[in-house]
Amino acid sequence: MTKLSKTPASSDKPAFLVRNSPVHGRGVFATRNLKADALLIEYEGERISDKEALKRHGTDPENPYHTFFFSLENGKMIDGGADGSDARWINHACEPNCEAREEKGRVYIYTLRDIKRGEEFNYDYGLIVEDRQTKALKKAYECRCGAESCRGTMLAPKEKKASKKKKKSSKKKDK
Numbered sequence: 186m187t188k189l190s191k192t193p194a195s196s197d198k199p200a201f202l203v204r205n206s207p208v209h210g211r212g213v214f215a216t217r218n219l220k221a222d223a224l225l226i227e228y229e230g231e232r233i234s235d236k237e238a239l240k241r242h243g244t245d246p247e248n249p250y251h252t253f254f255f256s257l258e259n260g261k262m263i264d265g266g267a268d269g270s271d272a273r274w275i276n277h278a279c280e281p282n283c284e285a286r287e288e289k290g291r292v293y294i295y296t297l298r299d300i301k302r303g304e305e306f307n308y309d310y311g312l313i314v315e316d317r318q319t320k321a322l323k324k325a326y327e328c329r330c331g332a333e334s335c336r337g338t339m340l341a342p343k344e345k346k347a348s349k350k351k352k353k354s355s356k357k358k359d360k
């Protein structure tokens with residue numbers, strides 16, 4: 186079980202489990218009903234610099250976009266692929282039921298609304314990439330959340346600066 190610095194709302198067993206997702210790769214699912222604004226899990230992992238992140242990026246030639254980076258406000262990143270928690274398996278959605286909040290350099294995933302047992306958790310990655318948003322790049326970060334308002338990509342919309350700067354990418358090679 187994941188170590189938390191905060192205690193999730195009313196818990197004797199974890200409120201989630203990881204299993205294969207109909208959306209993409211593995212996903213994280215509710216094991217019981219949860220209220221809105223409940224702390225689900227901390228996004229844990231090794232703290233690395235953006236330089237180190239660049240080095241780690243693309244080490245898998247089959248899938249260079251496969252990373253578990255979460256960008257912090259101070260410019261550092263959490264690499265969920267190194268000593269990460271199950272939070273790294275939470276999928277992206279354009280109409281998410283959770284959100285990631287940074288608190289004093291740590292990142293926690295909270296529910297945005299009431300969640301029913303069995304629902305898959307997700308949040309809007311709002312990925313920021315340095316490169317121009319080419320077709321190929323959008324394709325690499327393709328979103329298949331199925332929401333009516335799906336913008337087709339996990340990249341942040343260009344017009345507004347996304348608050349969540351999750352640098353995470355497609356998990357095609359996972360499992």
Ligand SMILES: [Zn+2]
Pocket residue numbers: 278279280328329330331332334335336337338
């Ligand atoms: Zn979508």
